[in-house]
Every structure is written in structure tokens, then in C-alpha cells.
Amino acid sequence: MKKVTLLSPGPTPVPQRVLLAMAQPLIHHRAPDFAGIFQKVRDGLKMVYETKSEVLVYSSSGTGAMESAVVNLLSPGDKAIFVNGGKFGERWGSLLRAYGCQPLEIKVPWGYAADPAQAAALLAQDPSIKAVYVQALETSTGVEHPVEELARVCRKSNALLVVDAVSCLAATRLPMDAWGIDVMVGGSQKALMLPPGLAFVGIGPRALPVMKESRLPKFYFSWDKEIKNQRENKGAFTSAVSMFFGLIDVFEMLREYGMDKVYAETALRARAFGAAMEAWGLKSYARQNPSPALTAVECPSGIDGEAVVKWLRGKYGIFIAGGQDEAKGRIFRVAHMGYITEFDTLQAVSAIEMALHGLGYDFNMGSGVAAAQQVFGED
């Protein structure tokens, strides 16, 4: 029998104690008992976001919370910059267009990071631009965009910085208040070690007056409604009670372990995996700012990325991800974030070695495992 090993950049493995916490008998979401749970969830989110502002919880995928960051800030015809460096950057553009806003695209080649100077120039040219939408980690390429610098640029203008941090929240540090991020979107199924189903949105002080002026229609994703309710520790609509049970357990684990250690170990796994990749003679698809949360490996010529993914799933029950759109077949992606240990990473390295070997790539079997062990051993 195969063990399911989840090493895709979301969903990530859920610790058994969290799965069991979610298997507790449900209570009613309007009962006072649930308010205490809601409060703990809010406190935990503020810890991870490093913010004093409200972080709202939605029952939705991350895309729902992204949509909330459009419909609660803009009005029809409003101009907004979006960074398009991959599949998820594209999604900001689709959202802006779907709601009749004017998207100004900063097109970045896949595998590269946005240049803050380009945003600064656009903002200087046109002070009517309302916001800049960007990914902290573009999941499709493994690239981190320079969020801290973009925040600095936005604070010199009228524009808000809206960051999609779904795929790296709790994997890499994103101190919302210290960096001056105005709005930050997160999801449950990545480094927060939960199943998919919850999304989060932190709303900073510069975003609140903008929200009040927004005239795009909204109901389920209305921030105003949720802020009023969630400040009183309840959702405007039925909360996903079981996920809340799991989430307070996750925050307990993160607190006990310490966020610094979580970030350091995520980075260590990424370094170890990177050393293996180098030993194979392969390169990261991310030419700039590769994220520690996941590595997108560029396949050797003649090897199909999808075949590597299939090999791992079919032969070993290991789930990694392939490439999307223009990167399809050219890369495979392995996560280092969340409930993953050095031995999970070594297992990934080992499985990939066997797959590459089986698919006919010429390299020294075992060289990647040795290189990764070397990094872990030095820690």
C-alpha cells in the first residue's frame, strides 16, 4: 500500500491532531461557546499577519478573498495596477475586468519578479490609480514579488497595496503592519496546515476609508458586514465550525513551535532541496527571488514535467504539482511549507531522482539526496 504524501504547493499535509480536532462534535455557530473559538481564531490570525488590524475569515477558497479585495475597494471604472507574472497575477486582471475596473498591467515574464520602479513610475504619472494588486508568491512560478518595496512605493502615493499571500502566509514572514501592507489575503490550505475551505483578509487602516467609498456591488464578500460581525466574534453568515476547531489547534502548534523557527525551517528545506537540484544539474524556474515556500524545477530538455508528476503519484503516492499554462510540461513544483519535515523533503528528492532516472535523464543517482542531507546535517 502507498502512503499519501502531499508535497504540492497546496493543499499541504494536515497534522493528525488537527484532523482529529476538526472531527470533534460540532457546536452551534451562534452559541456563546463559539464566540471564544472565534476570538482565538482572530488572535491567531493577527499573530501570523503581525498586525493590529482586523483579519476577516471567509468560507471560500483564496480566490473569494481576492475578489473581496476588489469589490470592497473599487468603484466601476477605477484604475488599478496589477502585477502579472503568472497564473495568479493574471487572476487579479480577470477580477478587475469582471467588475468593470480599468486594470493597468505590469507584465512580468514568467519566472521573474516585478520591478517596484515600474509601479512607482505608473503611480507618479497617474494619481487617480486606486490600488496595486500583487502576489507575495506567484505560485505558478515560485517567484516572490518584492512586497516590502512595493509597500514603500504605494505609501508615497494614494494607492493601496493589496497582497495575495495565499500560498506563502506562515511560510515566509510578511509583517503586515511593519511593512505597511494595506490588504493581505490568505488561505487555509497552505502553510496554515488545514484543508482548503477558509480564506482570510487583513484590512489595514489606510484601506478602511477607501472601503467606505467603494461602489462595486457586494454582499457575501462585504467587508463592512463582516467587520461589524467578526469584531463581536461571529460571522455574518454560518461559520465553518469544524475548520475553526482545526484552526485554533494550528495556532497553538505555531505558537508552541515559534513562528521564527517555522520560517527558518521552511527556508532550510528549500535550501536542501535547492542543493539537490544543483547536484542534478538543474535550475529553478524562478530566475529571480525564488520562494522558500516552494521550488519550481525546470526540467532537463527531453523530460516532460507532467511525466515526473505522474511518476511520483502513480508509483509512490506522492503528490507534487506540474506547471500551468506556458510552464506546463516544462517544470514541476515541490512545496517546502507547512507540516513537512526534512525527511519529507528527502523523500521528495529521492522520488524525483528515481523518476528522472526512469525517464532517461543522465545524472549521478543519489547525488541529490547526498547534497540535501549535507545541508540538513550542517544545520
Place this chain on the structure above:
Amino acid sequence: MKKVTLLSPGPTPVPQRVLLAMAQPLIHHRAPDFAGIFQKVRDGLKMVYETKSEVLVYSSSGTGAMESAVVNLLSPGDKAIFVNGGKFGERWGSLLRAYGCQPLEIKVPWGYAADPAQAAALLAQDPSIKAVYVQALETSTGVEHPVEELARVCRKSNALLVVDAVSCLAATRLPMDAWGIDVMVGGSQKALMLPPGLAFVGIGPRALPVMKESRLPKFYFSWDKEIKNQRENKGAFTSAVSMFFGLIDVFEMLREYGMDKVYAETALRARAFGAAMEAWGLKSYARQNPSPALTAVECPSGIDGEAVVKWLRGKYGIFIAGGQDEAKGRIFRVAHMGYITEFDTLQAVSAIEMALHGLGYDFNMGSGVAAAQQVFGED
């Protein structure tokens, strides 16, 4: 120690086998293995909906799927009738207003059912009316609206019938195709015996061309996007994998047991509870069409409904629901749907007797339990 006993009209108790099914290790939502699971979920939904049409799954609360039934059918300024007989009827109105449509209200006093003739008259007067929005069960009052008759009325006009069946799907029979319901919304946390987090929307053949003409903005809740994806057994966005695990287990249970038996036993529990209520000398708040899914009990004068709710929760760990808005304090609500047995109902009856007694209501202790047992014993 108290046992948690959930007898509120959602969330309802989740069977332990379902909780454990949801506690399985996650797999990747884009892996071929997940497509088989998605297919089973689609088949199960079609069984419960009694439809050949597509039933979409959303990660959201029921309100999200309600919103989808507005933004995918209407355009700005469109006229739509909504039946307002309680808290959830009101929500249709709020949704229509939030999206700049023209809501035509059929106001029904709380505790009463809509009159189909009123809808027929409005539709005859104005053929530009696009849809009629109604609840199958108005959860706040325990009243069933006459969905079958309303469907007949709508089919004689251009208007679609959109039914919010969140709180009674799988508790009372709602054969979408046989009755000619155009759109029907459901949720996971009621008679489908799952935690909150998933919502469903069945889309009949008359709704599809209307959807194509709709110009309200949408993205996360776009039917078009989801129909394309879900027909290929995947979500447009990340699916709530664990909930899907639970849902296929629920459908297995429902299939093994048989839907007819599920409906019959729900009705039996409601009759038994009703007999107890009568023995206490109390009345249903639903003056017309009381639903078998839940009973809203009108409190005797001098007894606060909220006090009954608190008594049960505080002394026995039993969660029932109070009244909302104008019914607050005047009623308490007990569910009969989902994973509830005759002994759960008897426990509710017994606990309410002790609460009413403790709060000073004068009646024969045990009379309700005896009356309910009588009904169960005759079955």
C-alpha cells in the same frame, strides 16, 4: 461531563463515520484521483435534487450560493419578485438591492406561507419580471412555502423560480425536475449531515439561456466558469477536499438507507415532537405549512424563548435555536432533520419539559415525553 447534542436547525450532528472520513489524509484537488471523488459528489447531489441538471458545488456558506442565483441570472435594473416571510426571505431582498436590481416584495407575515396567486397576479401584470426568489423552508419561522405551486405559476410565465432549499434539502422531498424548479440552492450543514462550508446550486434548463444574458458582475460565483470545470469533475478554484471526502460518505449512507425512509423518519420525528408540543398546550409558530425539518415552538406568555435555549445549553449541553428579529424571545426552534434519532427527539422533548418547568410554566411533567413516545410506538 456534558455530551454535546446538536438539535439546532443547522449545523446538525455529523455522523462519526463522516467526521472520520473527513479526517483522511488530503490528496491534491487537481490529481486524477480527485476527479473520481468529484464525480461521486455530482452524482450524489443529482440523486438528492432528483435532477438531471448540473448541481454545482461552492466553497461558501449557503448565502454565497444564494448570491450566485442573483448575479448569474439578472442584469442591473432587472425586476424580480422575492417572498419575504422571515429572515431568509429578507436576505433575497438585500441581495437584489445590493446588486442594483428592482425587488418586488411579496410580504408574508412571519409564521405564514406565500400565496402563489399573489405571485401569479404580479407575473401576469408585468411580463418583464425575470425571476421569483423564495425559500422552500423559511428557517426563521419553520414555514414551508408552496414551492410546487410556485413552480407551476412560474412555468406559465417568463419568470424563473429560484428556491433556497438550504435548510430542508434531504429533509423533505424537493424533486427539482418533476416540480420544474429552475434553480435550487442547498447547503452542507443541514440534512446533508456535514459541517458548514459547502453550498450547492442546481441549475435547470430554463435557467441556462437566462444565465447567458445576465450582465451582473461575478467571478468567484460565476456559474459559467464552474459549469465548464465541474462537468470535467474539477472546481474552477481549489475544492474543499476534506468536505468532499465527507460528502461521498454521506451519499453512501443516504443511498443505503433510502431517501424515502429518510424523509419518512424526519416527518415522524416532527409528528412526535408536535404531539409533545400539543401535550404541553403549546402551538407551532408556523400557522401554515409547518415543516417537518424543524419546529418553531411559540413560548407560553411570560416565558422567554432565549431562556429556554440557554437552559438547554447551560444545563445539558443541548443546542437548540431561539428566534430571530421579531420572533426573538417568542419562540425556540428544534430540528428534526439529518443525523437525529427518535431518542434525540425524546431527549429534546424531555429537556424542554424540564426547562419549561424550571422557568415556571404550569403543565404536566412527562406529558410531552409520553405523547411523543406514543407516536414513535405506533410507527
